[in-house]
Amino acid sequence: MEEEILKNALAGDINAFQTLFAGFQQQLKSYLYRLLTDRNDVDDLTHDTFIRAFDKLSTFNQDASLKTWVFKIATNLAYDHLRKQKRWPADAQDQGAKLAIGTPEISQSFRIVHQTSNAGAYEMREHIDFCFTCISKTLPIENQVALILKDMYDFQVREICLILDKTEGVVKHLLHDSRDTMTNIFDNRCALINKNGICDQCSQLNGIFNPKQNQQEERMKLELVKGSKKFDRSALFELRTMLVKAIDPLHSAGADLQDIIMRCTRTAIGDVNDFFDTQADKAGN
Known part of the structure; x- marks a missing residue:
């Protein structure tokens, strides 16, 4: 057929x-x-x-x-x-959080989307997907493409070779380099898997949008947190990709909320000139 x-x-x-x-x-x-x-x-x-x-x-x-x-x-x-466009800095989310905290109108727009949108729910695993996207954008474009195609969408190396017009050896190098770079960034930043990590944004936002939810219980629902006690860095990265690949960032329960947080992040790093410069944002406010 x-x-x-x-x-x-x-x-x-x-x-x-x-x-x-x-x-x-x-x-x-x-x-x-x-x-x-x-x-x-x-x-x-x-x-x-x-x-x-x-x-x-x-x-x-x-x-x-x-x-x-x-x-x-x-x-x-x-x-x-x-x-x-420029590659994103590893602290893009920190810059976005700083902008949101310092701009009441932006913080309010988050709350409005959360309260009124059918896709405005907050789930920690979806913000981990958001985080994965932000960190992947610190990579060169070809590295980012290879990583996402292989780890998110299960394309075979030979297919990625055709898409990128690269040899198998080059694609394998891109994948190894990308995973290693992202693993290092996550290892130094993510407080979910490392008590010395500097970023706990997913849990902090969960506390804001789901104030009645027990934070520790929500954390322990994630295989990533459970695995952090027994797996090495590479295995933790694989767990993270498994969690992320199960999420469609355009059709998840919190897609609208994560999208407006993404726009705030892009504004903070200069990828967007004005947070409120589209009709969609204005309509949301």
Whole structure:
């Protein structure tokens, strides 16, 4: 059935291509959000990817799956967008927290989203996903792409080679380097797994948005916390990726809340000029 749909798409049937594209569109948008951290950019690039892919469909030689081929197009578009921006500092979340604390209007916007949005719940595991995205953006773009494709979306190394147009050896090096860098950052920052860690933002926010919840009980629900007592750094990183990959940052219970916190973080580091410069933010206030 899918082969017949692909045959029709290759013959120029845009509806057939739309059917195939829809099969992985949600995952594609989730992937782009982890790279871009902006919903509007995600929508724009998803649309551009669809148009570009359909226009170039005659060049699809089926050396890989259609999904891998489309992700390559999306990755190239995202790369063009991201290379204009600076890599994030490891303390981006600290800067975001400082901005929120010092700007009552921003803090209030968090509360409004939490109280009024259907996706405004606060769950600690979702903020750990947010944290993973922030830390991944400290990496060079190719490292970030390789890591997210492999550890978040289960692409094979050979598929990542096609997407990045790199050899297997290079991709494996990118993955090793990315995991090592992020493990070091988490090891020095995350108070959930290291009592000497300097960041406990996920627990602090849980205390703000879920004041009646027992903080220690919430912490102990996370395999990451349980594992911190018995696993080494590499195993803890794997636990973290397992937790994160189960979350869709665009459709989770707290997607709207985490998105507005992300915008605050981006504003704090200069990735966004003005926290309140879009209609979406103004409508939320």
